Amino acid sequence: MVEQSESESRKLLSRLQAVMAEAAAGQERLDRITHLIADSMGTEVCSIYLLRDADTLELCATQGLAAEAVHVTRMRIGEGLVGRVARQARPINTPNAPAERGFRYMPETGEEAYSSFLGVPIQRLGERLGVLVVQSKEARKFSGDEVYALEVVAMVIAEMTELGAFIGEGAAMSARHQQQVLLRGSVAQEGAAMGHVWLHEPRVVVTKPVSDDPETEAQRLRDAIAQLRLDVDELLTRAPTADAEQREVLEAYRMFARSRGWMRRMEEDIQRGLSAEAAVEKEQSTARARMETLPDAYLRERLHDLDDLSNRLLRLLTGQGTDTGAELPPDPILVARNIGPAELLDYGRRLKGVVLEEGSVGSHAAIVARALAIPLVIHAKRITTEALNGDPILVDGDEGIVHLRPEETVAQAFRDKLAMQAEAQERYASIRDKPAESLCGTVVSLQMNAGLMADLPSLPSSGAEGVGLFRTELQFLTRNKVPRRGELAALYARVIDAAQGKRVVFRTLDIGSDKVLPYMKPTEEPNPALGWRAIRVGLDKPGVMRMQLQALIRAANGGPLSVMFPFIAQLEEFTAARDHLMREMEREATLGHTLPEKLEIGAMLETPSLAFAPRQFFEMADFISIGGNDLKQFFFAADRENERVRKRYDTLNVSFLTFLEQIVHRCSDTGTPLSFCGEDAGRPLEAICFAAMGLRTLSMRPASIGPVKSILRRVDLREARSVINEARAEGAQSVRPAVMEWLRRQ
Template sequence: MPERKDSDSRKLLLRLREILAAPGGGQDRLDRITHHIADSMGTQVCSIYLFRDPETLELCATEGLKPESVHKTRLRLGEGLVGRVARSGRYVNTADAPSEPGFRYMPETGEEVYSSFLGVPIQRVGEKLGVLVVQSRDARLFTDDELYGLDVVAMVLAEMAELGAFLGSQSDGMPLQHRFPIVFRGGVAQEGVAEGRVWLHEPRVVIANPVGEDPLKEKARLTEGVAMLRTTVDSMLAATSMAAGDSAEVMETYRMFAHSRSWLRRMEEAIDRGLSAEAAVEKEQSQARARLESAADPYLRDRLHDLDDLSNRLLRILTGQGKDTGAEMPENPILVARNIGPADLLDYGRKLRGVVLEEGSVGSHATVVARALAIPLVIHAERITSEALNGDQIFVDGDTGMVHLRPEETIAKAYRDKMAMQAEAQQRYAGLRDLPASAKCGTTIQLYMNAGLMADLPSLENSGAEGVGLFRTELQFLARTRVPRRGELAALYTKVLENAQGKPVMFRTLDIGSDKVLPYMKPQDEPNPAMGWRAIRVGLDKRGVLRMQLQALIRASVGRPLYVMFPFITEMNEFEEAHRLLMEQIAREQRLGHGMPTDVRVGAMLETPSLAFAPKKFFEMCDFISVGGNDLKQFFFAADRENERVRRRYDTLNTSFISLLEQILQRCNDARVPVSFCGEDAGRPIEAVTFAALGFRRLSMRPASIGPVKHLIRRVDLSELRRVIDDARDIGETNLRGPVTDWLARQ
């Protein structure tokens, strides 16, 4: 019996390949496919439903239902058995369809009440394209062989769709893929607006031969490809053998996947059913995604990325389609990707005008790099990698999280007008570059910039920044596949200080953990990583890495002042331990006869409310304090900054938060320790002048924000604004944004 089914499956797949190769439109192909599937499986009905939009399925072809119902019958996602298959991504096989939960009878199709129903998703590596259904009058469950055969056919249909086999024309009702304007609503990760052309980071592998004629030949190709993959992975493992233990552990897990016999066996079974080697790999990849995405264990879900990467590597070996496809990067490229690591993003550098990701987060290292490159970034733009083609016109609005793909001319004109106004404003700000940020009352605010890359340093002079208030040292760790050596870091830090040309640079020690996981470090299974093992907690637990970084900073600062800032200090003893560690490294360097910095200043990032209540001795120990506004606000309001549902609900100018900042300022002033505000809010002009009116005399922000902030500070009297703030609080205002903006409008 199985042999006959295997033979039937192979015959059906060969028929599908003939249909794919034959001339004709998308509708004609689908009509012939449904006829052949129903005939091959001995069913009265075969129907193909495709997504018209992310929430709507449309009957696009049928054998057995009324032809006039095609392109008329539509189902919402989750509606009926077909909608259930589409939502879950899993098959429904029943001998009594009307008794199934959610069953819906559609009289417009003219269908009888068919007892047997088998529906399987049409999907390609996690992307849901539609549902393939067969029905029959007799009440029976379809066999495992029939289910597997239909699943294989659905996978081939997905490949045919990727090849454009079902694209519509102006005369039929089929969707016109990759033709019309599409708007994606994502999340804001880096502000700014850009126009450009799509450049796909990893173009999808196109499988031109989903059906295999000779199983022995296809298995030999698969075996050869897997052998090449294993050799590559073993070489990668050898390259990281001298790195940290976590790195070796991660790579060893990766190697185990590549050498899995069950993984190879499942792909060989798919070849026996009639698939080519490439299609078998992708089918296993899709099924693995379905299994792991529903796993309760977060560690197993994380392994999905490893399996995806292995499968993609194997597909590129089998098809010969490397990342270098021969396509030329367009002018003004906008990078579009599912996700991207910091090393890849740094490779593109300043050639990019913007970035759009299907995944990502507001605090990820990709976001940090995008901010350093001063290019707009939109995250969570679902399905854009499926819709976008290389060279498509695209507008990225990092201010609102909107992405317009192939926009209408009215939309394009509106965005070009917006960009022209922003460019004109930047020209005005450029004239303020060499002027101080002095308010009308005579108070001068020092404006510093945040940085993390050598590429940032030219902005130090061009923006008019007085120094670097935060240099993120973790980017040099995130962009490598191994722990950087002390000499490499010392050389880099030396170049940073040389490019600063005598202006102060506040080096923040390694701030990893939470969403910033090193590629060679085992991810920690933590329910709330933002409040877990991160930043100084990692440094004090893994002292070898922190010592090495401190030694590199000392050696880079010979003959210059050294400013070191420890991140995520939550209580005084953490700062004492970190401070002691730094002093020990200075003493060690002196014993070795090495040169010394001319001065050493040690500060702390105040990012948790607990530190605002630290003993007075803590503030007296610090040479300077930097308020990390992004994390402080997150913990103060108990609002995860990665959670779009809550992070925008709470305002920086909330009276309670302003009172906390005022208390921090008072404690720093009592201890005579300089304090600055560092974070996204420091670069927003309204928030910046409010902080200045409270008493902050140093603000640190991204370079592009310095001009707008300086422009507003120079136009206001901070003492008057302070009276506005105090009056608003006296009358019980819970938020100062209204009173502050009203006063600014009158100015």
């Protein structure tokens, strides 16, 4: 019986392949497929429903239902049995469809009282495309082999969709990867870029889903699996020093690569008529569908391992992958599910922009993208399945929008936007060497943020007066082991030299929370942003901090040195960190090393508690920098990684501005230099308000200095302060509308 069903399965796939090979328009092909399936399975009805948009299914072809219902009958995901199949991504097989929960009768289809119903999802690698349905009047439950056969046919339909088999006049489906796609994500790094897609992991396209020779395909699979196992073993051999957790992940890889169940299922798929790569992809799709339903994060991660192994296996079978000889386009926009900081740095400034399916605003990739000053959009769902290498793409990092294969009108509007930005850059260049002095004579010092040597060439070209924040953690995040003191000293010395006498503020290692070192065992914390991070790690595990402080002292080589400690929450932490630095100064002097001629020790004010620290803190600190990103999330109790809440709270909220004003007053009382560091400092409207509230130093990404300087030179900060005070007096929640209206009148 099994041999017969397998033979029938192969026979059905062969007939399907023959239909696909015939010259026909897309709609005609779909119609022939429904006739073929109904005939092969002995059912009165076979229907294909396809997704018209993310929420709507449309009847696109049928044998047995009314022909006039095609492209007319629609239903929402979850509606009726067909909608349930689409939502659950699992088959529904019932001998009594009308008695099933959610059954929907569709009179417009001429539907009779069909008892039996079998619906399977049409999907590819977890991406829903539609539903394939067979129905019969006879009350029977379809056998496991029949269910399997229909699933295989559904998969082949999905693959043929990928290859554009249903294109043509009156086609039920437009060609995949030829349509314009608009994707909405989240802003992780502002800016705009126009270019062509470069997939970090090129997707594998299965060009031959059906095979006539199971033995040859089975041998191809066995050969590829053997190579995969060798590759995984080599991974383990190359990582003998990996910690227990890393080895656990690699061992899980090896376990999956040697899974007999995985191999058996793929071999059965081949015996039923699939090619080796189609069999791999079928099991991969099943795993992806399970991933979405698993509540257990650990199990989801293990299925991700299987997903990754499947991709490796597909590349081995098809020869498709990163070594295909494809060349990076001259204007590459990197597209990936996610990416690590080291991999992103490997691409460097060649990239025009980055689009990720996952990621977060505080992720390593986001930190590097900011350092490279390239637009980054995250949470762009489906981008890796929608995009192909070389596709034209527009990235609007200001709005978090991605246009893939845009129409010419959209592309022209985007080109106009880029031209306006280029024109503005010329205007900013003309004032590069002029001070950021307002009409009322107030001078604001504009500094730049940096984290890589590659940032330093931007210092003279941007017009920045110095580096208000040099993030030292990037050198730790992009390596597989702790960098040596000598390496760090040499790097910091090059940074100081590149600054050409301008002040550089080095922030000590800010790790923990979302910035976990590859060689540091992550700690499970219910709320990492409020957990063991930054100075807390440094004080509890002082070895690395001492080494970094020594490297900074040596890098100064007798010149001035400014060191800033991150995430200080109370006076005691600042005192302890300062004592560490002073002890290293004494130690370096004992060793006969040259000490900095001037040492400044500051703190980042990122927690509301520090704003209320004893006066002694403000007197002891040589300077204070407000870390706007963290301070705002703690002030509003709104996680900046959480899209549902982070945009609810405005930086120009009256409460937050009043809080900043209190910090300005406390620093003014003790004569402590104060700056504001963060993304908001680089936004012109916010910069005006900060300066009007008394902040005289702002630190931002280099590209923001021109726009901020330009607007500060054209406004009277006393008038801006009056507008802010008036809005507060009137009970406004945010001063943004009032300040924007005032600017429009200028």
